[in-house]
């Protein structure tokens with residue numbers, strides 16, 4: 001990965017702009033307490049990224065982080081800036097993840113999702129993800145209930161630029 005601090009800054013700003021709307025949630029999402037250094041450490045620790053960049057301005061419209069664990073591609077922090085939503089950016093990133101999963105010999109793709117956010121569930125269901133489990137995590141003294149959504153491969157495809 002080329003310039004990790006500069007790349008981390010772009011990822012940090014894009015993710016923060018996207019998750020800003022959850023700022024009044026109790027507790028707020030981990031994406032909002034992440035610092036740029038956390039993003040940098042995530043990348044140095046093995047997370048990879050896909051970026052969706054606007055061709056005219058060079059601005060990052062969306063980003064997602066991912067890594068392969070035991071034959072499964074796990075992704076997190078899927079984020080699209082508010083001004084570029086409902087234009088297929090997240091869909092393009094998901095298709096990019098499917099390409100990466102296939103290239104890495106994965107049999108499935110999974111992510112955590114707040115089951116109460118129907119827009120996010122709708123996005124994943126559109127790609128064939130199904131609800132496969134639930135997880136409880138502790139954040140800031142609160143227990144957060146997350147759903148796990150999984151796509152078994154062999155059911156979808158596409159591609160987008162890598163941010164490295």
Ligand SMILES: CC(C)(COP(=O)(O)OP(=O)(O)OC[C@H]1O[C@@H](n2cnc3c(N)ncnc32)[C@H](O)[C@@H]1OP(=O)(O)O)[C@@H](O)C(=O)NCCC(=O)NCCS
Nearest residue numbers: 018078079080085086087088089090091113119120122123
């Ligand atoms: C969720 C998010 C990534 C969607 O990004 P996006 O680029 O707008 O999504 P797309 O344009 O690719 O939409 C694909 C599908 O998702 C669903 N969807 C997306 N936004 C929706 C909305 N506001 N209401 C209902 N369905 C929605 C629809 O099924 C949509 O297909 P359609 O446009 O053909 O109806 C974006 O809203 C975001 O960054 N939200 C804040 C961060 C977040 O919640 N990330 C997800 C973490 S699990």
